[in-house]
Amino acid sequence: MIEFAALSPAVQAALLVVAVLVEAIVLYAGYGIVERAVAPPLIETIENA
Amino acid sequence: MELLGLSPELLALFVVFGFMVGVFFGFFGMGGSFLVTPALLILGYSAPVAIGSSMAFVFGTAVIATMKHHDVGQVDYKLGALMFVGIALGIEAGKVLVYGLEAIGRAELVVGTAYVLLLAAIGALFVRSALKQSSDADNDDSDDDDIPEIAKTIKSYNIPPMVTLTDGSKASLWTISGVGGGVGIVSGFLGVGGGFIRMPAIYYLIGVPLAAAVGTSLFGALMSGAVGAFTYGLDGVVDLGIVTGLLAGSALGARIGSAATAYVDEADVTIYFGIMLLLASLAVGLGELANWLAMPVLDTVSFVLLVGSSAFVTVIIFYYGAQAVRTKDVGPTATAGGNE
Numbered sequence: 001m002i003e004f005a006a007l008s009p010a011v012q013a014a015l016l017v018v019a020v021l022v023e024a025i026v027l028y029a030g031y032g033i034v035e036r037a038v039a040p041p042l043i044e045t046i047e048n049a
Numbered sequence: 050m051e052l053l054g055l056s057p058e059l060l061a062l063f064v065v066f067g068f069m070v071g072v073f074f075g076f077f078g079m080g081g082s083f084l085v086t087p088a089l090l091i092l093g094y095s096a097p098v099a100i101g102s103s104m105a106f107v108f109g110t111a112v113i114a115t116m117k118h119h120d121v122g123q124v125d126y127k128l129g130a131l132m133f134v135g136i137a138l139g140i141e142a143g144k145v146l147v148y149g150l151e152a153i154g155r156a157e158l159v160v161g162t163a164y165v166l167l168l169a170a171i172g173a174l175f176v177r178s179a180l181k182q183s184s185d186a187d188n189d190d191s192d193d194d195d196i197p198e199i200a201k202t203i204k205s206y207n208i209p210p211m212v213t214l215t216d217g218s219k220a221s222l223w224t225i226s227g228v229g230g231g232v233g234i235v236s237g238f239l240g241v242g243g244g245f246i247r248m249p250a251i252y253y254l255i256g257v258p259l260a261a262a263v264g265t266s267l268f269g270a271l272m273s274g275a276v277g278a279f280t281y282g283l284d285g286v287v288d289l290g291i292v293t294g295l296l297a298g299s300a301l302g303a304r305i306g307s308a309a310t311a312y313v314d315e316a317d318v319t320i321y322f323g324i325m326l327l328l329a330s331l332a333v334g335l336g337e338l339a340n341w342l343a344m345p346v347l348d349t350v351s352f353v354l355l356v357g358s359s360a361f362v363t364v365i366i367f368y369y370g371a372q373a374v375r376t377k378d379v380g381p382t383a384t385a386g387g388n389e
Contacts, residue, residue: 013282017275020105020292024112027300035304046374 053290063294069359071302082107086240087164091336091352096156100240101281102291107242108274109296114267124264125215132229137276139233144280146238161337168330175323182316220255242270309366312373321362328358
């Protein structure tokens with residue numbers, strides 16, 4: 001198993017940037033699916049409230 | 050028990066705060082990052098950790114926003130790439146400044162003071178703009194295409210080498226690098242994306258059409274965030290737990306905020322946002338005072354003021370949105386990129 005702390009600072013910093021990039025893409029896609037599923041009934045509920 | 054190196058309460062706080070920041074970013078197209086660094090400073094994080102983590106958050110937020118703009122083809126990638134060198138050098142210069150101040154024990158004070166002034170200035174601009182909008186509604190003879198004199202002067206200097214942009218227009222490489230470098234210094238020093246400076250600069254100084262200027266500015270924020278996260282990451286001061294919590298909230302908030310633009314008239318909310326920024330400025334000032342006078346109670350007041358005013362504006366946006374949906378004031382044409 002690779003020890004994160006043993007990596008050079010440049011590799012750790014690059015991995016950090018990649019981790020944030022992956023998080024952002026996953027959140028963008030995940031919330032997109034949630035929005036398509038939840039937004040229409042939610043708007044309908046507010047309209048009828 | 051800790052999650053991502055944070056207590057569950059603190060992680061929840063970051064998710065909620067990120068959500069509010071995301072709503073502002075989605076609705077106003079700005080206002081995200083320049084609330085994060087002050088909040089982290091008030092919570093007691095050191096300036097390098099606050100700025101580095103904020104830069105990584107800017108990167109994640111900008112990735113999401115740029116993906117939305119990419120879908121509608123409003124990003125000038127060539128211009129963004131040309132600004133890269135200036136951005137990278139600017140951020141490095143900003144970081145050197147932060148560490149220089151940290152070495153003499155003045156980083157939190159100087160960065161905090163810069164935020165007091167920055168938030169007060171932007172808040173005053175928003176309040177002024179809101180008041181002007183309401184008076185323009187009565188007397189509709191305003192000219193939205195007014196270009197500031199200084200922008201016209203800078204744009205008139207066609208110093209070679211000139212570069213042809215994606216839309217066929219030409220711009221001096223010096224102007225492009227100057228915009229990238231200038232905004233880079235601000236980003237590296239304050240941990241912000243810098244869109245509130247870069248977008249007008251791209252529009253007025255480089256002459257890119259407005260829609261493409263917004264998208265290209267976001268792409269610039271993406272590069273600033275990536276370079277900033279990497280640069281501060283080299284020193285191990287970026288807290289991934291903070292970034293993850295903020296991003297989890299802001300990615301959702303930004304979708305709701307941009308969808309709200311289809312329902313809520315920005316003019317109704319702008320003044321509240323301006324007042325919130327003025328209160329945020331006061332909050333950061335109180336935070337500084339708390340350190341100076343060694344009165345922790347002021348830290349609590351300052352934090353409540355910052356989070357409370359953000360929550361208030363979020364509720365206002367939701368309230369106006371729900372009212373518009375109920376009265377069917379605007380058709381439900383909302384998309385994930387409502388303000389694009």
